[in-house]
Amino acid sequence: MGGVSHIAVDWGTSSFRLWALDRDGAVLAERRSAQGLGASGTEGFERVLDAHLDALGIGEGVPVMMCGMVGSRAGWVEAAYVATPAGLDGLTEKAAHVPSARRLIRILPGIAQRGAAGADVMRGEETQLLPLIRAGFEGIACLPGTHSKWVRVEGGAVQGFATFLTGELFHLLRSASVVAPSVEGAGQVDPAAPEFAQGVDDGLAAPELLGNALFRLRAGWLLEGAKPDATLARLSGLLLGAELAGAARVAGRGPVALIASGAAAALYRAALARAGFGPVTLHDAETCVRAGLHAAALKAFRLERITA
Amino acid sequence: MGGVSHIAVDWGTSSFRLWALDRDGAVLAERRSAQGLGASGTEGFERVLDAHLDALGIGEGVPVMMCGMVGSRAGWVEAAYVATPAGLDGLTEKAAHVPSARRLIRILPGIAQRGAAGADVMRGEETQLLPLIRAGFEGIACLPGTHSKWVRVEGGAVQGFATFLTGELFHLLRSASVVAPSVEGAGQVDPAAPEFAQGVDDGLAAPELLGNALFRLRAGWLLEGAKPDATLARLSGLLLGAELAGAARVAGRGPVALIASGAAAALYRAALARAGFGPVTLHDAETCVRAGLHAAALKAFRLERITA
Secondary structure (H helix, E strand, O other): OOOOOEEEEEOOOOEEEEEEOOOOEEEEEEEEEEHHHHHHHHHHHHHHHHHHHHHOOOOOOOEEEEEEEHHOOOOOOOOOOOOOOEEEEEEEHHEEEEOOOOOOOOOOOEEEEOOHOEEEEEHHHHHHHHHHHHHHOOEEEOOOOOOEEEEEEOOOEEEEEEEEEEEHHHHHHHHHOHHHHHHHOOOOOOOOOOHHHHEEEEEEEEHHHHHHHHHHHHHHHHHHHHHHHHHHHHHHHHHHHHHHHHHHHHOOOOEEEEEEOOOHHHHHHHHHHHHHOOEEEEEEHHHHHHHHHHHHHHOOOOOOOOOO | OOOOOEEEEEEOOOOEEEEOOOOOOOOEEEEOOOOOOHHHHOOHHHHHHHHHHHHOOOOOOOEEEEHHHHOOOOOOOOOEEEEOOHEEEEHEEEEEEEEOOOOOOEEEEEEEEHHHHHEEOOOOOHHHHHHHHOOOOOOOEEEEOOEEEEEEEEEEEEEEEEEEOHHHHHHHHHHOOOOOHHOOOOOOOOOOOOHHHHHHHHHOOOOHHHHHHHHHHHHHHHHHOOOHHHHHHHHHHHHHHHHHHHHHHHOOOOEHHHOOOHHHHHHHHHHHHHOOEEEEEEEHHHHHHHHHHHHHHOOOOOOOOOOO
């Protein structure tokens, strides 16, 4: 494949995404798979990466910039956390070098918060933030996910952040808890469902009753025949409402840069509006992570930039 | 075995407890096993019960009073819920009759709450409450467990209640979440651990930050090497503190009858004291359920009582 300048890889716990980019950051080809950390650790990280590059006909010597859990202790090579306040332009210098005879490979580090603000960590989200910070962003960013992040950016640096277990709780509750039978067979949550809106309102108004509201999902199914789609929408709304109550406490209800894709983007947008958060600007998470990896690659591999 | 008047059985989702009682309710023999609903449903409920009775040499004709999830839709015979306000002295008449050629067998019904107070259900806890209500108890009772119950009793009846998913969340988080590696190998939570107390305080003060506090358990382990015992104690405290914040909202911080056994009794007692709930009186949950089953058996089977 011609014109490929470098490769960008977002390699997380449960997914692998790779883009072949030209020097402008345009996508020439891409690969996606469910080869997250567990599967890749068993098969061998280099083997997984090489198979994708071979499939695209990418020769030796094309450098690779990666981010995400592939840089964790359980990943390929550990990229030690950078401490807050973390100026993201410096991330590239802290990237871990992955030994390979075939090409240059780097993994961007995550960010760690210590001290009075409370221990917290991110890996991958810092790369999504890179293009915003390079464009001069200041303020609060929200990055939904299995572990959603609320990040305060000032002076080109991540000053602090708070992670919420929202997505993981949603997954555990819908699949492995006493709530599970009541949501069996439900489809994707509809951001316009009244049960989602009511859940957001209830989670926001009384986060201390979350444990009770969760059990009542089961009771509503047992006693009132609540439907799986409605129950799942309420479950999602309750958890999101409780997260927003917490986020309001640590970050206020001002403007939010929402960095998200697909279903999460629509749900968070609806919930943030309901909760009265200040203007919300949506940035596509996938575009952001790719742009972040591209910028880091240009810098790390000293590639000539066609556009500034 | 001589002198056995009747049998009391508390048969739940994950455990089976049986007592052979005389007419005073004194325990002549007992059996315990992990044959909860799943295992028993496969093996056959009658077979499981008969095996325990045979092991004790209990002949045909000795009647059996049961409570718990054995009376649910997934149990032996469904005992339809009684609606709130539920006068517990009437429970016996609503007991389900289990067909058996060998003996009289009854299952006490659970209680359902519908309407404005929100859908909620209990099965088994109503039997623990029976002896208190027969003794004239009025007020708030707390029954910890996988699904802990906060119950308002007035005029000899359960007026309303709220179930919290606390115990199940604790189990899911410690065993199946991103928090799990940080508590691996931890022993039982020590109610005197400072991390438990701090967790209760934090869960109470900021239940809206629970999702964040949960993720930070992992971060504290990753960054600061937090020990499994301390982390598990904090996890337990956070969940309990959040439950108490909710309970305070629905039931106030007045006197509480705590119906609990073992580890849960000590943890809830410590947490209730920290949270400023009014005098707490402890009642052993196992003694209560046995006394409730005994009272119901005397009534249902018209057994002559030696003591009033």
